[in-house]
Amino acid sequence: MEGVLNQLPIGLSIGAVLLLIALGLTFTFGQMGVINMAHGEFIMAGAYTAYLLQSVGFLIALPAAFGVAGVMGLVLERLLIRHFYGRPLDTLLLTWGVSLVLQQAARDLFGAPNVQVVSPTWLRGGVGILPYNRLFIMALAVLSVVAIWAYLHRTGQGRRMRAVMQNRRLAATSGINTGRVDQVTFFIGSGLAGIAGVALTLIGPVGPTLGTYYIVDAFLVVVAGGLGQLKGAVLAALGLGLLNSYAEFWSDASLAKVIVFVAIIGFLQLRPQGLFVLRSRALS
């Protein structure tokens, strides 16, 4: 019984990390039709930012990682991705090339072996079955979701983003600068991946291929949650995080991913377009 309970914070915190990663993916996919495989490397960049700043202070690392990853996303969008809007499969392969380059760059800069970021002392220990570091990660995700929700529903820029997501052409003809909106979306989405990277330093080592371990699962969150859906992403990320950790607990680690995969395929039989769908009459 205790084992079952111990698994809960693990599952929830993995879900929280997946959520931070998937938010960026679901908005760039939903809004621009872009599948960004290099998103995983923004996580890695965030984690290395925390590694470089660990003497300065952990809390400084959060905004710094957001900025570093965000700018990387922005540069990628301006240089390459904007020429590929609406061609998701091509962006997938294009950004995979980018991801290879970034991984090798990390290897050259920081060395191939993993490095460890020392967690701040105030995140050691815990209450009962809840370790502080995992609680902190969950809090980080909750804060981010609240911030994103407020941004989308309470600010003009956020409303413009929703408008572009629902109908790009209509938004453009209504005078919205869609290019600017795309840039902001990319910046925020990539920045959140950077935050996820910082969070990951609390529960494991950092290496050049850190992102590759999470990117596939994060994409599954997008598939299960529905495109560009905040609610869907939250539920799917938590579900996937818990399913992952309990599948590992009850079977063994090697079967867990297979179980998750089968579960997703089963879920798609019930809801082929994910939990929530933007309705449209168009014949795509």
Add this chain to the structure above:
Amino acid sequence: MTAFQDSTVAAPAEPPARPVPAEPAPARWTRLRGPAVFTAVAVLMLVVAPLALEPFRLGLLAKYLCYAIVALGIGLTWGQGGMLTLGQGVFFGLGGYAMGMYLKLHDAGGDLPDFMVWSGVDHLPALWRPFGNPVFALAMVVVLPVAVALLLGVLVFRQRVRGAYFAILTQALAAALVILLVGQQGLTGGTNGLTNFFDFFGNDVAADGTQRGLYVLVAAVLGVLYLGARQLVRSRFGRLLLAIRDGEDRVRFLGYDPAAVKTVTFAISAGMAGIAGALFVPVVGIISPALLGVVPSLELVVGVAVGGRYALAGAVLGAVVMGYAKTYFSEELPEAWLYLQGALFILVMTLAPKGLTGLAVTLWRSVTRRRAAA
């Protein structure tokens, strides 16, 4: 018929068809060019290469041709059918492991395979037992991948899950399979996979003669599958596949079920990958998780994109070119290989989305146009 389907390995295709009254009767040269080029390439690959190349080089080429068989399947699903599959490594692996299991059991001659002894397994797992029979094992090389692809295809395509979603799902499958194979050490050989083979149907697998024979076998299989795939592309089924790629919903209103067509195509490409995996095992001497995960699966797709996804010959060419490039650069400049691969890919996607064959076709057209103008 578009120019792309007509192109063969070396010859760029004819210029685009202009509106002409009635069905054009192609010149004899145009009609014979495809078969002529194919025959020339076949002679080169089947006769000249085995005589001219030293065993090591021939072995490398055999390995790339195995990848080319997988690429052929990717050309069908992705190039013709628009289904980007990022999990062909799964089918490659199923075929490879089926073959590997048979070879291990055959080498062990009634005892346990060596790696099982090392990981403390004391009797042969039930899963392994039927693979001692060569007929069963060889059948499974095709049956397993096709069955998995049919099942996945029916579940996914019937629900109209497509495009990027399908790509992501196939990638997740590849990731899951690797973790499963690594974790089940006693059953699969774990990270090391299945290796140390000695005998291949009565021949010493390491002998030069065997390897040369294997090369010829791989090249012949590739040739036969290429002809089959080409026939498929030119049939009504192929036209239908193209139509589904460009307008799946519209095809439904023509009374066809796109899910069935896509599932069948996906299964065919899975079968090809399975065959490729099975041939790969005696050629290279190993099958392991590192050969079939997310990255190798993507690399195969990269090869197809570089060669040109819309032409079957482009897919084959791309796989071979990428194979050589990888071997050369990771020997000469191991640090730079990932940079190069990434950069190459970015360049191809931005500058030549139709790949090398697309580039060749464009060049050829501009040359002929200039000549016509002069």
Add this chain to the structure above:
Amino acid sequence: MTDESEDVLLAVTGLEVAFDGFKALDGVDLSVGRGELRFLIGPNGAGKTTLIDVVTGLTRPTGGSVRFGDEELVGRREHEIVRLGVGRTFQTSVVFEELTVLENLDLAASFRRPLWSLLRRRRGVSEAVERALETTGLQSLASSRAGVLSHGQRQWLEIGMLIAQEPRLLLLDEPVAGMAQDERARTGELLTQVARDHTVIVVEHDMDFLRRYASMVTVLHEGRVLMEGSVEQVRADPRVQEIYLGRAREEAEDAVR
């Protein structure tokens, strides 16, 4: 005029469709007799396209039934409905640009063949395809890629693809939208020709076209059937003038201004 009770091909009863609370169709009843040429008109948002979408399986209704001969169409998948003999075109024509005109028609004509028999290459041209080429007048373009066709030619190709399928009911969604004057006339002739031996339902906005080629007209308004009758009856009806013709006149005046 038509003997409805005897020979009804399509019977729509109490059809309802709701999109997120908005009622696109609100209890539509419609019956179309065998061999009839029926026009569906109504202002934007009246539910014309939605009605066609329900009949062809693209949209699931929240209530009501669509009977086609002896079969219920509601709940069937799109391709099954086509196989029962219902064909349609779309407002924005969709032909397969990479294929030639002939291949487009051939693909349409082959839909009843079992999948495995499609693995053989096409040899020659079937009779149905020949006829469709002739009817649409696209013979000279048979081996051109459909991608090079003009807008009007695409619409005719689509209609040709329908004819090649030998359906029992054709649904045409705004076949002359965006066409030049001479293309409209050509489409009208084509329509008259097709209507001679098929049952056809046409959604059309264009009043001029309607006057010239329509006999029976059904007027939809806000998801309901407002009235049915001959072109003259419909044109004379004050309600129709109010909701439809009046608006069309305003639009026309706007366009002139």
